[in-house]
Amino acid sequence: MTAKTIISRPIYGTLSPQPGKHHLFIADAEGALAITDMAGKAPPGFFDGAEIVFIPDPEGKHISALEALEPAQLHLPPSFASLLPRLRQTLTNAHMGLRLYLAGTEGLIGQAMQAALEAGVDHTSIETEHRGSLARRMQCVHCKGITENVTTQPAACSHCGLLLLVRDHYSRRLAAFQGVCINAEDRSEIPPMEEAFP
Amino acid sequence: MGITFRKETFRDDFTFKNSPEHIRRFPFPFNEDAYMYAVNIEPHVVGPKGSVLENLIDVDEHYVAEMQDRALVLAEDPLRCQSLPHMTLAGWDLLELLMEQQALGYPEHFTLERNGDRWRWINRPLGIDDTFTFGDVSTLPYGPMEYITRQSQGDFCILDQRDGNLWMDAGMVTTQADWSLDFDIGMNFFEWHAPVPLAHEKGIFTRALKFLTNIQQGKPARRLNWTMTVNPRLDTSPENYHKWGPDRATVTPENVGDKVHLRVELQSFWRLPRSNGIVFPIRCYLIKMDELVTQPKWARRLHRVIRDLPEELATYKGLTRYRPTLVEWLSKLDDDGPTSPGFGPD
Numbered sequence: 001m002t003a004k005t006i007i008s009r010p011i012y013g014t015l016s017p018q019p020g021k022h023h024l025f026i027a028d029a030e031g032a033l034a035i036t037d038m039a040g041k042a043p044p045g046f047f048d049g050a051e052i053v054f055i056p057d058p059e060g061k062h063i064s065a066l067e068a069l070e071p072a073q074l075h076l077p078p079s080f081a082s083l084l085p086r087l088r089q090t091l092t093n094a095h096m097g098l099r100l101y102l103a104g105t106e107g108l109i110g111q112a113m114q115a116a117l118e119a120g121v122d123h124t125s126i127e128t129e130h131r132g133s134l135a136r137r138m139q140c141v142h143c144k145g146i147t148e149n150v151t152t153q154p155a156a157c158s159h160c161g162l163l164l165l166v167r168d169h170y171s172r173r174l175a176a177f178q179g180v181c182i183n184a185e186d187r188s189e190i191p192p193m194e195e196a197f198p
Numbered sequence: 199m200g201i202t203f204r205k206e207t208f209r210d211d212f213t214f215k216n217s218p219e220h221i222r223r224f225p226f227p228f229n230e231d232a233y234m235y236a237v238n239i240e241p242h243v244v245g246p247k248g249s250v251l252e253n254l255i256d257v258d259e260h261y262v263a264e265m266q267d268r269a270l271v272l273a274e275d276p277l278r279c280q281s282l283p284h285m286t287l288a289g290w291d292l293l294e295l296l297m298e299q300q301a302l303g304y305p306e307h308f309t310l311e312r313n314g315d316r317w318r319w320i321n322r323p324l325g326i327d328d329t330f331t332f333g334d335v336s337t338l339p340y341g342p343m344e345y346i347t348r349q350s351q352g353d354f355c356i357l358d359q360r361d362g363n364l365w366m367d368a369g370m371v372t373t374q375a376d377w378s379l380d381f382d383i384g385m386n387f388f389e390w391h392a393p394v395p396l397a398h399e400k401g402i403f404t405r406a407l408k409f410l411t412n413i414q415q416g417k418p419a420r421r422l423n424w425t426m427t428v429n430p431r432l433d434t435s436p437e438n439y440h441k442w443g444p445d446r447a448t449v450t451p452e453n454v455g456d457k458v459h460l461r462v463e464l465q466s467f468w469r470l471p472r473s474n475g476i477v478f479p480i481r482c483y484l485i486k487m488d489e490l491v492t493q494p495k496w497a498r499r500l501h502r503v504i505r506d507l508p509e510e511l512a513t514y515k516g517l518t519r520y521r522p523t524l525v526e527w528l529s530k531l532d533d534d535g536p537t538s539p540g541f542g543p544d
Contacts, residue, residue: 007389008390139381141380141381142436142438142440144380168392169381169392169393171382171384172384172385174381180436180439181439181443184439185444185447
């Protein structure tokens with residue numbers, strides 16, 4: 001639980017069916033359950049105009065639940081990186097009125113939103129729901145490298161190795177939280193690393 | 199008579215210092231013996247001769263050395279200067295503003311000649327004499343914002359105004375007090391101020407945004423902000439925090455006067471005519487404690503301000519590690535006497 005938060009920290013909601021004919025869902029992990037939960041509230045025929053992109057875990061959990069929704073298209077890329085070229089094209093060619101729904105881990109929501117922003121989609125028009133891990137995507141302010149799936153506080157930068165304080169300050173443009181050297185003033189001070197974003 | 203530009207450094211051997219005249223013109227930011235946030239915005243109008251407000255864009259004895267330091271920062275890290283694609287017009291607005299103001303205030307150092315769109319800019323301190331076509335990026339060695347802000351003291355943020363908010367969409371930021379343009383670019387007014395403690399709860403940013411979005415062309419505004427820096431280092435960026443952070447552990451009772459600097463930002467806000475953006479110059483002034491305490495009123499007042507500063511603010515400003523040493527040193531210069539109202543020295 002994050003007790004006190006700051007304004008740049010994203011706030012996620014609960015997916016709800018939006019008016020429109022074209023719906024694009026992007027989800028990973030437990031995000032599939034956000035879609036199936038929403039399906040109960042959707043009007044008949046809603047998924048006839050929907051594409052669901054789901055990045056499954058290695059066991060393929062939740063795939064059959066999504067198949068049961070009978071979306072117009074179900075795409076199962078193995079990773080977000082492998083999805084990105086296709087997603088960029090979809091967003092570039094999208095008609096006005098395409099509705100975007102993002103659900104799952106914070107890293108997935110952030111990176112899909114980043115691609116949408118680059119395609120000119122207004123971030124406030126995007127439905128989001130956070131499910132699953134609180135792991136953070138972090139940019140090292142010093143070397144600019146991104147470290148994925150950060151669960152500890154502090155956390156080591158996977159590029160330059162500095163020990164970083166993972167801040168709540170978040171950039172949609174970078175789809176990342178900011179990491180700042182935690183012991184810059186005295187490197188001999190090594191605070192204990194604790195599980196903070198399970 | 200022109201300005202005598204000092205040869206000095208803001209890194210390595212840190213030879214920066216202020217001449218006696220520059221000490222007296224320092225924009226001391228405290229008009230009473232305590233400090234708390236306030237929306238301390240006022241019209242940016244010309245002030246007394248000999249003050250930093252004598253001209254609306256101030257050029258001082260540190261100009262040449264500051265521009266050399268900026269060039270070093272940019273060579274190491276080009277991401278300190280960024281402009282999102284829709285901000286080029288605002289860059290031209292800024293170029294016009296800074297050329298006009300510098301030529302107006304300091305005709306012996308800067309000259310702007312205009313012949314329609316054909317402009318000639320002469321910057322004598324930096325040995326520049328360029329002729330270019332206003333609005334044509336291909337006629338300048340850099341984009342318009344980068345070109346002119348490599349020749350102007352202070353950081354510059356250009357804010358786009360839309361949806362009732364201000365968006366940090368371009369900037370030249372090499373002398374910042376620990377915030378990252380590269381991280382914050384593209385954020386709105388509330389987002390980029392998100393890490394500032396206490397001020398959100400006090401409604402400071404809501405009121406400030408309302409004021410700023412209503413700024414009119416030809417009616418700039420200003421405010422002062424402050425922090426402290428160990429060693430006269432302009433580049434106290436988060437990018438390099440792991441390099442300058444250790445300085446904060448080097449303050450001793452013997453070296454406080456030389457090492458610890460009050461860092462004041464004169465922030466001004468200007469509506470830009472073509473783009474309708476706002477430019478936000480953040481001009482940084484440094485003064486070491488030994489220089490500051492030559493004015494007894496400032497010594498007394500700074501002692502009281504630093505001693506009584508709320509812990510959250512002290513932490514945010516990065517003073518925690520050396521505050522006790524600084525307060526002890528300043529206390530010896532505070533005779534508990536009264537201080538006169540206002541900012542200036544007695």
